[in-house]
Amino acid sequence: MITISHLTKTYRGGVKAIDGVSLEIGTGMFGLVGPNGAGKTTFMRIIAGLLKPTAGEISVFGNNLRAYAGKQAAKAQLGYLPQDLGLYPNLNAYEFLDYMAILKGVTSSADRKRQIDMLLEQVRLTDAAKRPLKTYSGGMKRRVGIAQALLGNPRLIIVDEPTAGLDPEERIRFRNLLADAAAGRTIILSTHIVEDISQSCNDLAAMRGGKVIYRGSPQDLIAQARGSVWMITTQAERPNGGLTIVSTLQMANGVQYRVLGNPDGRYDASPVEPSLEDGYMWLMAQANDQLARLAASSPKRETA
Amino acid sequence: MALALSQTAAIIRYELLMAWRRRALLVMGGFFLVTLIGFTAMQPPSQPAIGDIVEVNASANPPTITRRDAATGELIVEEATEEQIQSVPQALRDISLITLSSTQMVVMLVAIIFPVLVAITVVVFFAETIPLDRQYRIRELFNSAPVSSLVYLGSKLLGAWAALAITLLFVMIGFGIFARITLGAFDLTYYLQSWLLVVLPFSLTCTGWSVLAASGAGSRRKAILIGLVLLPGALLLYTLISVQFWSEVMLVGSRITPQEPLTLTMLFGAAISQTAAIQFGFLISVGFLFLVVWAWSRMRA
Structure with a gap:
């Protein structure tokens, strides 16, 4: 031990x-x-x-x-x-x-x-x-x-x-x-x-x-990331709006993106079973968000 | 204790093996031998006899001379005339002039000339002993194994000393054979003494300083720079021992009396023993340096 x-x-x-x-x-x-x-x-x-x-x-x-x-x-x-x-x-x-x-x-x-x-x-x-x-x-x-x-x-x-x-x-x-x-x-x-x-x-x-x-x-x-991993196939621009792109695959009918986050109604997104890599990416994204929140909540220094 | 001994033996064995495979020992030994032979070749022809007389045995009854036959080169022993005895200075009677001059030549080359080669070579050459482990990125493995800093440092130093001793042995034998062929017979006792009591302790001291002083260097390059910084110190030590040796040899003239004619012991005995005493004193400095470096590495461990 x-x-x-x-x-x-x-x-x-x-x-x-x-x-x-x-x-x-x-x-x-x-x-x-x-x-x-x-x-x-x-x-x-x-x-x-x-x-x-x-x-x-x-x-x-x-x-x-x-x-x-x-x-x-x-x-x-x-x-x-x-x-x-x-x-x-x-x-x-x-x-x-x-x-x-x-x-x-x-x-x-x-x-x-x-x-x-x-x-x-x-x-x-x-x-x-x-x-x-x-x-x-x-x-x-x-x-x-x-x-x-x-x-x-x-x-x-x-x-x-x-x-x-x-x-x-x-x-x-x-x-x-x-x-x-x-x-x-x-x-x-x-x-x-x-x-x-x-x-x-x-x-x-x-x-x-x-x-x-x-x-x-x-x-x-992996379980923690469940519900946050999506597959989006689109011919338009790369998905954005707070989504983390895990992988990109060129397909005959467009580009298939595996994303983390909560895609809005603009995208035809279908949920997928997360892998450990998705779980890891989800964890890092959460840590980033937490850091950003901490930075935002810390008192700003007044400038003279 | 048994593990520490096994680790020490392994480090020494593999240090030697790697030094041999890097051709390091061969290059150093070759350099020493070739330079020593070159110096010997540059010396004026030896004067083994006064005229054709090789030895005057004035104390024998009747006195004899040994002379070399001009035609055949054979040594002939015959009864000496008073004129022949008087032609050889008192101090040089009852001693083989061939052996005297050959021994003088080899001992001076070994005890006076050779250490300067050692000084300028080993302080730079052995400085990389420990930093090489960092250069090869192997130090992490040593540090992760149950090898104490005492065993590591001590074994590396002993490994360097073993490599040096083997190289010197090779040069001693090689040069001895060369000198025997070119200069003639010489006294083996003083030849061996000059290696063991003058050259070896001097070389061990210089190598010890170099291995230990450069042990903290992060790279081979820095280690070599530290070796170069140590060079004046090694040359100063060389100056001390060569002055000591010379002065003892030069004083021999004042010691010769009719009752005490010149002998090889009179010529080299005091020079070798007193130089050796100084050398072993300096070897103690390696011990002190070892303790300092070991304490420092233990503190960092």
Whole structure:
């Protein structure tokens, strides 16, 4: 169990990346979504023990990350795949994984070999295992990164934008790999690709401006958007009037728009069942409205 | 403790492997060897004998001389005449002049010339040891693993020292073979002592300063700049040890007496041991710098 309470991170210059976040994360796949700059990466780096929070408490399997010993104990149970992963270009995949396995505490060479062989097989890199990493494509490097995150049988796996740069087939394979690994473990998956969350997570949080603006299941988020998603087919101009266009499709009889909001009588709109992406867009639109209302209600400064 | 040792061994092993694959050690070792050989080739021909006399054994009864046959190059030992004995200065009697001049040449090259190459090379070369992890964007993985800052920093330093020691060993053997072929026999004890007690501690100090001082650099480029900033310090240390070495060698003349003729020990013993003592003193500065950098990284962790 990961327990986070009143977590705040303020960078030099006063930029508040995390603003009083409190969460509890149990076993299984936990999705983290949000726009760029929402604070997802900062949040995950704090959980991984890479960043010190400015305020608040965080406990990973009972280890307090504020204390050095607690942080080291938590790291012993962690698999981490950073957003911007680098590899040693002159090592091959086997050597790199061997190196990382020792650092993670897999000191038995037989155990290391068994784990590395199995993971290379899982990420389909067995044939390329002896090639220098500098000759790998972006997708292959990503797969090595995934394999190293799974080394040492960690109880907590943190993956930041893991499917960026993967082709659809690899993305699905990776998603399934993570879902398989989630049994009895906690996996925190941060992504921009909402579909990855909808296919693999049963719990998610959405962040915006350093705050958690939604916490619950994907199904609940979808349910919240129900009644706000419409399909409009028109030959006239793009729908407007407070509507958020989610997708645009050119058709023989005009242009089909998938929109969020409440279309007025000008449009021939038919309700559709929302997807998680619609739910996410609906959530962000709600957050925007709330911010706009707050800005409007704040007292205006008199000018002399 | 067992985990820390395994992690240390792994970091050292993979640091060496990567340095080898980057051709870094080969380039540095090749540079050292070629430059050292070049310096040797530039030296005037060695003067192993006064006339054709290679050694005067004045204390033997009867006194003997060893001379080289002009035609065949063979060494011939025969009874010495008083005239032959007098033709060799007192201080140079009872010592092989071939060995003396060859040993003097190799020890001076190793202890006086070679450290300047080390000073200008290693402070820049090893500065990138830790920043390279940031350049390869691998530092995040180290930081997310249960690797303490003590193990990380210490292993990186030991890895750099191991790489340096292997390179020096390669140069020591290569140059030793070259010197044996071109200069003739020399005293192996003083050759080894000059490497182990003069060159090695000096190189370890310069490398330690470089690895630790540049450990906070965010990129390879900044690390190299820090290495360049350290260069005057390394050259100052070089000046100190070379002055110490030279002054000890130069003082030898005042120590020779009829009772105590010149020996290799008299020529190099004090020079090497006193220079080594200073060197090990400076090596302690690496320990202090290590503590400072470790405390700083621990504070940030």
